[in-house]
Amino acid sequence: MQALLSTEAVLVESYVGPGEERSLADDVLDGLTRPFKELPPKHFYDAAGAELFDRICELPEYYPTRAERAILEDRSAEIVAATGAAELVELGSGTAAKTRLLLTAMTEAGTLRRYVPVDVTEAMVLECADALVDEFPGLRVHGIVGDFERHLRHVPEPDGPRVVAFLGGTIGNFTPGSRRRFLRGLAKLLRPGVDHLLLGSDLVKDPAIIEAAYDDSAGVTAEFNRNVLRVINRELDADFDVDAFEHVAFFDREREWVEMRLRAQRRMDVEVRQLGLTVAFAPREELRTEISAKFTVDRLRGDLAAAGLELRDVLTDPDDLFALSLSSPR
Ligand code: SAH
Numbered sequence: 001m002q003a004l005l006s007t008e009a010v011l012v013e014s015y016v017g018p019g020e021e022r023s024l025a026d027d028v029l030d031g032l033t034r035p036f037k038e039l040p041p042k043h044f045y046d047a048a049g050a051e052l053f054d055r056i057c058e059l060p061e062y063y064p065t066r067a068e069r070a071i072l073e074d075r076s077a078e079i080v081a082a083t084g085a086a087e088l089v090e091l092g093s094g095t096a097a098k099t100r101l102l103l104t105a106m107t108e109a110g111t112l113r114r115y116v117p118v119d120v121t122e123a124m125v126l127e128c129a130d131a132l133v134d135e136f137p138g139l140r141v142h143g144i145v146g147d148f149e150r151h152l153r154h155v156p157e158p159d160g161p162r163v164v165a166f167l168g169g170t171i172g173n174f175t176p177g178s179r180r181r182f183l184r185g186l187a188k189l190l191r192p193g194v195d196h197l198l199l200g201s202d203l204v205k206d207p208a209i210i211e212a213a214y215d216d217s218a219g220v221t222a223e224f225n226r227n228v229l230r231v232i233n234r235e236l237d238a239d240f241d242v243d244a245f246e247h248v249a250f251f252d253r254e255r256e257w258v259e260m261r262l263r264a265q266r267r268m269d270v271e272v273r274q275l276g277l278t279v280a281f282a283p284r285e286e287l288r289t290e291i292s293a294k295f296t297v298d299r300l301r302g303d304l305a306a307a308g309l310e311l312r313d314v315l316t317d318p319d320d321l322f323a324l325s326l327s328s329p330r
């Protein structure tokens with residue numbers, strides 16, 4: 001652990017080493033030497049990736065952010081009243097844009113004590129900690145720079161009734177098995193009878209609406225997807241010809257998830273110099289970069305139950321695009 005910042009109001013701790021940042025080298029070595037190439041999505045979010053993601057959230061086609069924001073605008077006071085939340089722990093907090101609605105409702109209820117953002121991108125945790133203590137006088141921020149799949153044990157002991165928020169539909173980025181494993185680990189942060197999970201999940205709907213959200217006409221999502229190759233070029237001294245990869249997004253109707261891939265437009269040998277690795281791509285060969293699962297309330301209830309969590313309430317936007325659910329340990 002490395003303390004990055006420690007003042008009266010803010011403590012930020014990092015659990016990712018500088019060189020080994022997000023275990024990118026391991027993931028590249030593992031994922032690009034498989035028969036079906038694949039990379040985990042956490043590597044999208046360097047500074048450029050975070051900026052592209054912000055632009056995705058503003059796209060007319062990308063409805064999840066707007067829908068989730070609409071629910072929070074409408075129901076934050078109710079969520080705070082139902083949970084008595086004094087502390088908000090947020091996984092994959094990013095810029096905490098929608099989180100402010102919850103923190104405001106906690107302020108208005110007079111319960112707000114502490115915010116604990118957890119994100120793999122150091123700059124995001126530092127910047128949002130800094131901004132939030134200014135915006136919310138009296139708030140303490142304990143930030144964790146780390147991987148929410150590996151570092152949840154470093155989340156501090158609760159300080160009053162706790163809500164763990166996992167927003168943005170990021171839960172959909174796990175495959176079903178690892179999703180349940182992740183929820184089991186997350187449930188350990190919650191005390192029965194006191195704490196709650198607030199989970200944002202995108203809902204199953206018309207595939208055309210879903211596919212447009214992941215393949216916008218301005219090409220921002222395509223740029224975001226290709227950004228992972230730029231990250232590898234920079235961090236691992238690789239020579240991906242980034243523009244030779246085409247963005248592919250489709251809704252798998254059977255599995256009810258969107259798959260994002262990058263398709264090589266010609267044969268290529270990519271050198272990853274830091275790993276002494278050559279990765280061959282056949283023409284039209286695809287590399288899977290992300291899945292984004294869409295949920296029904298039944299699937300949600302089942303996944304939560306498998307982690308020992310009971311679904312208490314499901315809040316949706318007027319068009320039933322997105323769901324915010326409240327659950328708690330049984
Ligand atoms: N919660 C925000 C941001 C969602 S984007 C919203 O709803 O708009 C996903 C965020 O999760 C990014 O900030 C990314 O850096 C972070 N993230 C992705 N994988 C992660 C991991 N394994 N551990 C910690 N943070 C992760």
Ligand code: TRP
Pocket residue numbers: 041056064168169170172173213214221224225260290291292
């Ligand atoms: N977690 C977001 C989602 O599943 C992230 C995201 C939006 C994303 N668009 C993307 C990830 C395109 C990769 C490519 O909706």
